[in-house]
Amino acid sequence: MASVTLEHVKKIYDNKVTAVHDFNLEIKDKEFVVFVGPSGCGKSTTLRMLAGLEDISEGTLKIGDRVVNDVEPKDRDIAMVFQNYALYPHITVYENMAFSLRLRKMDNEEIHRRVCQAAEILGITEYLGRKPKALSGGQRQRVAIGRAIVRDPAVFLMDEPLSNLDAKLRNQMRAEIIMLRKRVDTTFIYVTHDQTEAMTLGDRIVVMKDGYIMQVGSPQEVFDTPKNLFVAGFIGSPQMNFLKAKLVKEGSGYSVELLGVKIPLNADQNAALANNKVGTQEITLGVRPEHTSVLFDGKQNAIECSINVNEMMGSELHLHLSTVNNDSIIVRLPTVDLTQEQRKQLSYGNKMYITFPAKVMHLFDPKTEKNLIYG
Amino acid sequence: MSKKNKVPEVDIVVDEQAGVIREVKPEKTRSKKGHERRVNTSIYVILVIMSIIWLAPFVFLVFQSFRSYALESGGMVDYLLPKHWSLDNYRFLFDGSNFFPWCGKALITCGIAAIGQCALLTLAQKKLSNMDSSDKKGRLVWLLCTLAVGLVVFLALAAAVQGMAFAGNVGKICIVVALYLIVGYIMARMFTKQDDRLLRQIPGYVADEDSSPLKKLLSLCLEFLAMDLILLCIVSPMVTSQYLRWYGNTLTIALFVAVLQTIIVLSVSYTLSRLRFKGRKLIMNVVLVLGLFPGFLTMITLYFLLKQLGMTGAGAVPGLILIYVASSGMGYYISKGFFDTIPKSLDESARIDGATRFQVFLKIIMPLAKPIVIYTILMAFMGPWGDYVFASYVAFGNVPNYNVAVGLYQWVNVNDYQGYFTRFCAGGVLVAVPITALFLALQKYYVEGVTGGAVKG
Numbered sequence: 083m084a085s086v087t088l089e090h091v092k093k094i095y096d097n098k099v100t101a102v103h104d105f106n107l108e109i110k111d112k113e114f115v116v117f118v119g120p121s122g123c124g125k126s127t128t129l130r131m132l133a134g135l136e137d138i139s140e141g142t143l144k145i146g147d148r149v150v151n152d153v154e155p156k157d158r159d160i161a162m163v164f165q166n167y168a169l170y171p172h173i174t175v176y177e178n179m180a181f182s183l184r185l186r187k188m189d190n191e192e193i194h195r196r197v198c199q200a201a202e203i204l205g206i207t208e209y210l211g212r213k214p215k216a217l218s219g220g221q222r223q224r225v226a227i228g229r230a231i232v233r234d235p236a237v238f239l240m241d242e243p244l245s246n247l248d249a250k251l252r253n254q255m256r257a258e259i260i261m262l263r264k265r266v267d268t269t270f271i272y273v274t275h276d277q278t279e280a281m282t283l284g285d286r287i288v289v290m291k292d293g294y295i296m297q298v299g300s301p302q303e304v305f306d307t308p309k310n311l312f313v314a315g316f317i318g319s320p321q322m323n324f325l326k327a328k329l330v331k332e333g334s335g336y337s338v339e340l341l342g343v344k345i346p347l348n349a350d351q352n353a354a355l356a357n358n359k360v361g362t363q364e365i366t367l368g369v370r371p372e373h374t375s376v377l378f379d380g381k382q383n384a385i386e387c388s389i390n391v392n393e394m395m396g397s398e399l400h401l402h403l404s405t406v407n408n409d410s411i412i413v414r415l416p417t418v419d420l421t422q423e424q425r426k427q428l429s430y431g432n433k434m435y436i437t438f439p440a441k442v443m444h445l446f447d448p449k450t451e452k453n454l455i456y457g
Numbered sequence: 458m459s460k461k462n463k464v465p466e467v468d469i470v471v472d473e474q475a476g477v478i479r480e481v482k483p484e485k486t487r488s489k490k491g492h493e494r495r496v497n498t499s500i501y502v503i504l505v506i507m508s509i510i511w512l513a514p515f516v517f518l519v520f521q522s523f524r525s526y527a528l529e530s531g532g533m534v535d536y537l538l539p540k541h542w543s544l545d546n547y548r549f550l551f552d553g554s555n556f557f558p559w560c561g562k563a564l565i566t567c568g569i570a571a572i573g574q575c576a577l578l579t580l581a582q583k584k585l586s587n588m589d590s591s592d593k594k595g596r597l598v599w600l601l602c603t604l605a606v607g608l609v610v611f612l613a614l615a616a617a618v619q620g621m622a623f624a625g626n627v628g629k630i631c632i633v634v635a636l637y638l639i640v641g642y643i644m645a646r647m648f649t650k651q652d653d654r655l656l657r658q659i660p661g662y663v664a665d666e667d668s669s670p671l672k673k674l675l676s677l678c679l680e681f682l683a684m685d686l687i688l689l690c691i692v693s694p695m696v697t698s699q700y701l702r703w704y705g706n707t708l709t710i711a712l713f714v715a716v717l718q719t720i721i722v723l724s725v726s727y728t729l730s731r732l733r734f735k736g737r738k739l740i741m742n743v744v745l746v747l748g749l750f751p752g753f754l755t756m757i758t759l760y761f762l763l764k765q766l767g768m769t770g771a772g773a774v775p776g777l778i779l780i781y782v783a784s785s786g787m788g789y790y791i792s793k794g795f796f797d798t799i800p801k802s803l804d805e806s807a808r809i810d811g812a813t814r815f816q817v818f819l820k821i822i823m824p825l826a827k828p829i830v831i832y833t834i835l836m837a838f839m840g841p842w843g844d845y846v847f848a849s850y851v852a853f854g855n856v857p858n859y860n861v862a863v864g865l866y867q868w869v870n871v872n873d874y875q876g877y878f879t880r881f882c883a884g885g886v887l888v889a890v891p892i893t894a895l896f897l898a899l900q901k902y903y904v905e906g907v908t909g910g911a912v913k914g
Binding site: 172186 | 805809810812820824
């Protein structure tokens, strides 16, 4: 149980490639932090620096109050779960879990007690006598987690632990990690490239790209107020729609002009924009698919599109539309309220009208890619 | 044969122009199975011819070794089978030694001692498992007392059966006591630690075949037997003949080299496979280039170096061990290739679990690399076992310090070719025995080890 502090941490590889730039983060005790980003963004490197498997090129890393830059992994009091499980193939599950305790010269009875307890939490008691080869992927991942929790570590590191599992098992394990977290109350740092995992697991999410932190915040914050174009596009599924538009300043109020439609902004947005001293300019407008509504009757103040693809997901429809300018838009449409007639209209090539309220609009500067309101 | 196969091999063709039915012999098609059989046969023929070429000299050697040097001509003859089969040559090899009586007595001595030591340890284990596990000091005292009693039994037996004298042997006995306590303590710790009382409570726990109590006891017994035999060699050595002396020299060199070289090769390979340090690539390249030169180019330099250290002639055995072990790190390629196939995340995981690099190497990598370890041991043993070049010049002229190859060659070259040839053959056959036994026993691992470097083992 400890906090983790990263101050100006940098990773430069031997071939002068900088993998992580100036990483600053304070992780509180017992917090669940998720590093998320596309592959190659430096999230795994950061985690490996935390674990002590990679040297830190610059900056300081503290676990609790102790600077651990040059401390061996075994002395950092951390545990890590690897993507490929990394179970020791030549010994049984029991011995796998007992390995770290035996290295600490713990008593046989104490080892037995801890291993059995961990096995019970994870539901792998009946596999304790087996070798890892005789286990399925989900069971192996449980053993890997079990191996980490018997140690009762100060910080719990997980490097894409669910990536090797199939979709169904992944959902199940994700739920189990949430439950596990309630039972093993310690600091968790979790790396993933999957934004669903990040949203569901984390107290705080750290979105990364190319070695830089893009945004740090709670899942709700990151979803509602993305600081830049990258975060907006990365978080949320399907991805946020981006459209070219124009921000117009008229007196004290602002409005967005999009394909001949003018949408005035609300008071909060006006105030924020005015505060940020934004003038009339070209913008990239971001709207999430679930915030867009389709108009079946009437077309006042609505944007005209034509339907490209109609994806039936069961509870909802994903409509891929294109505007007059050939910008593509995805709309999520719940199927519950649709009448038979309306469904017929949603076929390829038909004209559609969509609209969205001002409060769901995200305004980005096309050059700096920053959010004009929250950036 | 079924009826179908007896149908004559003809096709019937209707010639419409002539309006007749003709019988046409079918073209002989080469069936796939027949082709395979032909290929296999030719491969076997080639293999048989080659093995005749390989085996002929060995068969000749074996037959000649049974031709008496006393009754027939000792030199080369133009017939293969001896006219009088006899063991004269073998008898000559052991002439003047007390090899057989010594072995008999030693087996009795060490056998009884080993059984006694095992029984003592089993009792100690019973006692220890009932003791409080936190009482470390008490456990240690118990273990050491048991070992001490075992040692006394061994020494008493050696004195009684072997006729070992205590007086004048004090130095040797001290060495034996120290060795016994160190090795015995390690073996005893391993034996008493494997207490699976707790593990048996786990549902689905299956005891390893190796850890069944009887097998464990048997292997412990064999371990003690081997240790006692080695210790007996120190306190009460046998009287050797010339040949046995050479054989002993070779065995000593080969065993030492096998152990030391394996340790060095595996450490170097692990280092080059896992650690990243400046000059790693350079070292690997330099070693590769150096490896292209034959080893005996360094002969003269090495001879002078060893002479400075007093390790030629009378000191040939340690000198040769030094030579063979010194350059052994260069043979890291195959084992490095094998280590590279073991996922690195295992190392990382173990290091986070609290293991030092050495513990990772010992507890994770070694068990996984068993085939390559055995391959390395075999190779390290075989090098010095059959070596002639280095052994001949390091021990130059000092007959008791020859190894088998040099000694045997000396018989036919220097002494008397006509008289010694059959005895040379007998010596050669005995040389082949341990290496053949080793290979047959470890064949499975050997094959795994050779191919293991290329594809994941």
